[in-house]
Amino acid sequence: xxxxxxxxxxxxxxxxxxxxxxxxxxxxxxxxxxxxxxxxxxxxxxxxxxxxxxxxxxxxxxxxxxxxxxxxxxxxxxxxxxxxxxxxxxxxxxxxxxxxxxxxxxxxxxxxxxxxxxxxxxxxxxxxxxxxxxxxxxxxxxxxxxxxxxxxxxxxxxxxxxxxxxxxxxxxxxxxxxxx
Amino acid sequence: xxxxxxxxxxxxxxxxxxxxxxxxxxxxxxxxxxxxxxxxxxxxxxxxxxxxxxxxxxxxxxxxxxxxxxxxxxxxxxxxxxxxxxxxxxxxxxxxxxxxxxxxxxxxxxxxxxxxxxxxxxxxxxxxxxxxxxxxxxxxxxxxxxxxxxxxxxxxxxxxxxxxxxxxxxxxxxxxxxxxxxxxxxxxxxxxxxxxxxxxxxxxxxxxxxxxxxxxxxxxxxxxxxxxxxxxxxxxxxxxxxxxxxxxxxxxxxxxxxxxxxxxxxxxxxxxxxxxxxxxxxxxxxxxxxxxxxxxxxxxxxxxxxxxxxxxxxxxxxxxxxxxxxxxxxxxxxxxxxxxxxxxxxxxxxxxxxxxxxxxxxxxxxxxxxxxxxxxxxxxxxxxxxxxxxxxxxxxxxxxxxxxxxxxxxxxxxxxxxxxxxxxxxxxxxxxxxxxxxxxxxxxxxxxxxxxxxxxxxxxxxxxxxxxxxxxxxxxxxxxxxxxxxxxxxxxxxxxxxxxxxxxxxxxxxxxxxx
Numbered sequence: 001x002x003x004x005x006x007x008x009x010x011x012x013x014x015x016x017x018x019x020x021x022x023x024x025x026x027x028x029x030x031x032x033x034x035x036x037x038x039x040x041x042x043x044x045x046x047x048x049x050x051x052x053x054x055x056x057x058x059x060x061x062x063x064x065x066x067x068x069x070x071x072x073x074x075x076x077x078x079x080x081x082x083x084x085x086x087x088x089x090x091x092x093x094x095x096x097x098x099x100x101x102x103x104x105x106x107x108x109x110x111x112x113x114x115x116x117x118x119x120x121x122x123x124x125x126x127x128x129x130x131x132x133x134x135x136x137x138x139x140x141x142x143x144x145x146x147x148x149x150x151x152x153x154x155x156x157x158x159x160x161x162x163x164x165x166x167x168x169x170x171x172x173x174x175x176x177x178x179x180x
Numbered sequence: 181x182x183x184x185x186x187x188x189x190x191x192x193x194x195x196x197x198x199x200x201x202x203x204x205x206x207x208x209x210x211x212x213x214x215x216x217x218x219x220x221x222x223x224x225x226x227x228x229x230x231x232x233x234x235x236x237x238x239x240x241x242x243x244x245x246x247x248x249x250x251x252x253x254x255x256x257x258x259x260x261x262x263x264x265x266x267x268x269x270x271x272x273x274x275x276x277x278x279x280x281x282x283x284x285x286x287x288x289x290x291x292x293x294x295x296x297x298x299x300x301x302x303x304x305x306x307x308x309x310x311x312x313x314x315x316x317x318x319x320x321x322x323x324x325x326x327x328x329x330x331x332x333x334x335x336x337x338x339x340x341x342x343x344x345x346x347x348x349x350x351x352x353x354x355x356x357x358x359x360x361x362x363x364x365x366x367x368x369x370x371x372x373x374x375x376x377x378x379x380x381x382x383x384x385x386x387x388x389x390x391x392x393x394x395x396x397x398x399x400x401x402x403x404x405x406x407x408x409x410x411x412x413x414x415x416x417x418x419x420x421x422x423x424x425x426x427x428x429x430x431x432x433x434x435x436x437x438x439x440x441x442x443x444x445x446x447x448x449x450x451x452x453x454x455x456x457x458x459x460x461x462x463x464x465x466x467x468x469x470x471x472x473x474x475x476x477x478x479x480x481x482x483x484x485x486x487x488x489x490x491x492x493x494x495x496x497x498x499x500x501x502x503x504x505x506x507x508x509x510x511x512x513x514x515x516x517x518x519x520x521x522x523x524x525x526x527x528x529x530x531x532x533x534x535x536x537x538x539x540x541x542x543x544x545x546x547x548x549x550x551x552x553x554x555x556x557x558x559x560x561x562x563x564x565x566x567x568x569x570x571x572x573x574x575x576x577x578x579x580x581x582x583x584x585x586x587x588x589x590x591x592x593x594x595x596x597x598x599x600x601x602x603x604x605x606x607x608x609x610x611x612x613x614x615x616x617x618x619x620x621x622x623x624x625x626x627x628x629x630x631x632x633x634x635x636x637x638x639x640x641x642x643x644x645x646x647x648x649x650x651x652x653x654x655x656x657x658x659x660x661x662x663x664x665x666x667x668x669x670x671x672x673x674x675x676x677x678x679x680x681x682x683x684x685x686x687x688x689x690x691x692x693x694x695x
Contacts, residue, residue: 098613100322100609100610101319101322101323104322105319106317106319106322107320107323107608107610108608108610109609109613128474129471129474131470132469132470132471133471135469135470135505135506135509136469136506136608137610138614140505
């Protein structure tokens, strides 16, 4: 396993050097480039499970593509490392998603809507605790989840998440929330 | 997870935003200033600080045009519709200038240099999060991190220990500031209006909560928990569940929370073993949330007794359940916990969502030594503030305060409300977030409308407040002072294996603030 990891890193290094030679080779660049690696489909050989990938450290982390769609329909495409929650991913990418309790399942402010059923069904069912919080979310839908509970995994590649209409930016287009 | 550090409250680095073109602009001292009286309303503050609707003005200044603020990247939908003087455009880098010229398509908006002063009655910030949230709910208090980041913004100041109506009047604040937002919540209680309500041993749940949370106003309250084994809680909302849980939770579990020391000792000696929750309406109308209910149902060594005949629903109840996921889930939890089953018909009293309790004329006697009324908080007015006595809120439209009814609903310019004072004491922290956004949207709109002229004329702002406080020898606690209190509380707590030991006496708080 260790050898194969080395081999893969070597392959990435080579690709980076030949493709984008002007960049200095660094760990971050390797990570950013990994999703464009032609070997990408083959990475299944190397990463056994999400947890494993997580444990194996940053070097071997894969990323999935996630699109956040704000209520104006504006899309933001981000790469999210396996094992990272959508709340963290949003914050890392300056996406306006609240997270008042910082992912401790004590609020509903990181409410996101999974935009297609197919991806929604690939998620573990929400726990009672998550459902308790979703009870309190504004604009709840059938495919609503808490961003802090949606963890990036390979099957979720291409995930599209809508930010609910009543986000903090509603004033932009004069949206007025319903009376509470 | 890193969402702290140099980032702003919304994950956006404030300084980055300001520095984008800030260095090429002259900022003049624009004293648009807000005041907020309750730290829970930090949403209000942070939204004001970054509200896209508030565009800066181009004003003549010493013979040339200058902007009143920096520039912040925001939303494409926003635009600058004013035409810009040549001098201004010349003073900008070509990139910024062309962005400005593009007007509607511009991704750039001008952002006022606003200042927000928060005035708080107590020496400590965070209002209900510190004194309302139960000690065994530390995760709910994490939001304090976000509040603190807002408070630490350079354009935001905290003035603790300043009492609206005593240290400074509302009319004075309205003179000093362009905009005043009242967000001081609900510091009193609804009453039942029945004989015997004020007998010894009967308290409001709010007082009890304040007592166990170390609120300076209730630190001397000493509820008698020793001469009785039964407490009755009137109400079935989250506060009712909170007080029931605190009364029944093993004190070994409470000992490692930030519960006030006096309350912990009293609870350790408590002989209360049984708590009855009494709802005026049925379980379908219970105001609690599933999380809190689930928590108490799962409490260690606790026997739950829900009578199945109390769970019988009417057709109107069914309708209500159909319309509300949260009520449905609460009801399901209650059903799971229920025992025995002699069903009885139940009457309907109103339309779905509007059912009220009507006495049946039948009475039951319950022996108890402590009654906690948990039937709702109530806001208190201050002098000069229109107040709807029947609803216990300030009359308003989207946060804009309305004059009294006899004045034909005239809007009080520059005066706003947010939070419980605006819509009544319900909802969670996130509810206040949306509530605050609505108020801020109104403010933003007004600053470009009815308040536009006024907000261009200077007001004393912070300096005026400081002068006033100084002339009255009011010793205010700045945020730095709170940080001192915070450090001290954490240090004392660490010795006892608690996250903090709250200082409950006002004098000690002021001493700890070291101001």
